[in-house]
Amino acid sequence: MWDELVELGVVAEQSERWSRDVRELLDVDGAAPAPSPAGLAAQLRPYQLQGYQWLSVLWDAGLGGVLADDMGLGKTLQALALVCRAKAAGELTAPMLVVAPTSVVSNWAREAERFAPGLAVRVVTATGRKLGMPLAEMVDGADLVVTSYTLLRLGEEDYLALPWSGLVLDEAQFVKNHQAKTYAAARRLPARFKLAITGTPVENNLMDLWAMLSIVAPGLFPSPQRFTEHYRIPIEKAGDPEVLAALRRRIRPLMRRRTKEQVAAELPPKQEQVLEVVLNPRHRKIYDTHLQRERRKVLGLVDDLQQHRFTIFRSLTLLRQLALDASLVDDEYAGVRSSKADAFLEHLQEVVAEGHRALVFSSFTGFLGTVRAQLDAAGLPYAYLDGSTRDRQQRIEEFRDGRAPVFLISLKAGGFGLNLTEADYVYVLDPWWNPAAEAQAVDRAHRIGQDKTVMVYRLVAADTIEQKVVALQARKRDLFARVLDDDSGALSGQLTADDIRGLFT
16 A cells, blocks of 8 residues: 555655755744634633644645644643634635544544534535445535545545545554555545544554654655664664654654643542452353463464464454453353452442442453343443444443443544543553553543543453463563654654754655
8 A cells, every 4th residue: 555655756846845844843943822712612622722833734735643632631722713713814715524433433523513503514424325425525615524434445536536625544553554444545535734633652563653744744754664674673672762752853843742630730549450350260260271272282383473473363252252251252251250250340340339330341342241240130220332333322322421330432433522521430450462452441531621631440350361462562661662752852842943853854
């Protein structure tokens, strides 16, 4: 896919334009900060105003960027403020296109209606063929068009054929794979201004960050191979402090990141704790038996990881399921109690009895089924959400209005796009390889609007693969912190001309 973009001239043309436009930022120190825009029905917090002003500088220069504020700090509002400013200035000569995960599309429509009622918004919910109407007709007269990553990929040619004032990629980790069609569609879309919005610009490795920057700032690091050689390998493998400092210096003008600790002093604390669960004897014996078998299999294949990746991943997934509930792997174990489900229920009953409300996440819908059966038996009301849930909003309202004090959510379906500050307890029933996915889930409750201390419990089965997953998370979390969350606050301060000059060194 990358070779195709190079061959078509997309990479060279975008890189040249980016290098030309970035020089306009060199007199940034003399620019007056943009006032809060007309048409925005919200009072921006000081850090949101600074974020909007930074976006305005980029917009005026025709440059893109990455808004990487912590989850729950109002990134959508800052982007809407920019659209309001562009409309008030008569600069929306074509619509602004927002691309988001399917589950977040409706949230953009609600936020726009609430905070930017003067914008003409169109939500694209299906392909033009399915709706029986061309995309151009659907978006005619719109200021803001919201669609999903799936629809952008499926209808790429339709989107590429239309003019756009700008492109906003929400939850931009969805384009982290530069070899995927969704990435290519975002890269090729004709828009002078492109903005990536994400609380997790680095999920797995530094190529996630490169992919986003290559879309919004295509001339910064034009080649993935050179970025790997000059930055990724020295930082990830050797921890080279000079290369790390150089990377931070180069991305600083085009990335804005503020953490909750820096800007939301009124946000109550978040207390996190690991609850270690000891498997009962029958559960333990089943797990150990399968562990020996899968270990022999994986160790025989791991030398050729690429060739056997699927088989190895299947073995790891099997062990993760066994650590939760043996019956997820084989119905013959249906009579074996799930140690983790029992421990969770015991903890949850006490929390609910004290009047608290809880979000409960698992990456396995099968295990959520086990938990549902136990809640039903205990007479505890709950709401449930996974990828197959049709009446998503109704389930959300059941929890919000108090009819259900417990909300069971699959990590994939509810890890983003939800604002559930009614909860003050969060349970993560199984650790996922990627700490960013867990952080996204936890921050459904710990975000602006929360007025209670949020208690986070991660349940980990002792002496199982889950403890290895937690160790892997720690290494990934360390990479994220070293690149983005340095103590100097370099990615949260005001932009200077020296920062801009750093783009050329």
